[in-house]
Amino acid sequence: MQEICNSWEIDFFRKWKLSMIIKLLVVLCLAEEAFSKTKKHDHQSRSGFDFFYFVQQWPGAYCDAKGRSCCFPGNGKPSTDFSIHGLWPNYNDGGYPSNCDSSKPFDESQLDELESRLETEWPSLACPSIGPKFWAHEWNKHGTCSFFSNQQDYFQAGLDLKDKTNLLQALKDEEIEPNDEFYNVEDMKEAIKKKIGFYPWIECNHDSDDNSQLYQVYICVDTNGKDLIKCPVLPRGNCASRVQFPKF
Structure with a gap:
């Protein structure tokens, strides 16, 4: 027992x-x-952040994307050039802040001096055409998390960065043209690095024939919104080794 x-x-x-x-x-x-x-x-x-992604998109790929419609802004078809998608604050761990300050809502009147350039260089191609609503989205979600105290400075910084990087010319200098031909992605990155001093990250999409296309280019920028830097972290996703550079 x-x-x-x-x-x-x-x-x-x-x-x-x-x-x-x-x-x-x-x-x-x-x-x-x-x-x-x-x-x-x-x-x-928290209001602080570590760097910006400055993102430019190729309109030919946007408009040719599988399952997506494309609408031109009120001033007509944009020029054959990269357009700005956004200037986005990010953290080094891959996260990002958003909609940080509701006390600074979008006010289109602050962009009177820039509006004509924004319509050309920072347009929305979404359907239906949303015009200034696109800029409102970018400011409210991303701009209010930056160190820029007003909308004019924020959007001016994006326009200045577009001039500084001049992606289309950087690619053309290495005989990479928007002609529906296929190019090596690494050659594209090298061409841009040769121009700006740092490697970009390239995002691709697919057209109706399932061709991988050059869609967006991410460049990293210091928190001052001016100086280009080496990317602390890259977005997720990969392109095929060779991608199409579609006409527009």
Whole structure:
């Protein structure tokens, strides 16, 4: 009988010990999840950031993308050049802040001096045509998280960066032309690096024939919105080794 009792006590102790370990693991997992959520919230709410992505898109690829329609702005078809998509604050860990300051809502009147250039160099090609709503989105989501105190300075910084990088000319200098031909992605990156001093990140899309196309070019910029830098982190995704540079 004593042996049975001893065996029962040992078995009970083992089960109790296992139960406590499981409970401890559950507590630790819940604590880690709570910490992760708090960290994420703090990360998104703080006003500081580490660098900008300056993103330019090729309109020929946007308009030729599989399953996407394309509408020109009110002033007509944009010129055959890269257009600005955005100037986006980012963190070194791959996250980014957004919609940081509701006390500074978009005010189109602040862009009176820039509007003609924005229509040409920072247009929306979405359908239906959304005009200034696109700039409102960029300012409210991204601009309010930057160190620019007003909209004019923020959008002017984007226009200045477009002039500074001049992507189309950088590619043409290396005989990479928007002619529907296919080019090596690494050659594209080298051509841009030769012009700006740093490697870009290239995003691709697919046309109705499932051809991989040059779509967007990401360049990293210091928090001052002026100086180009080496990218601390790159977006996700990859292109095919050779991609089409579609006409526009």
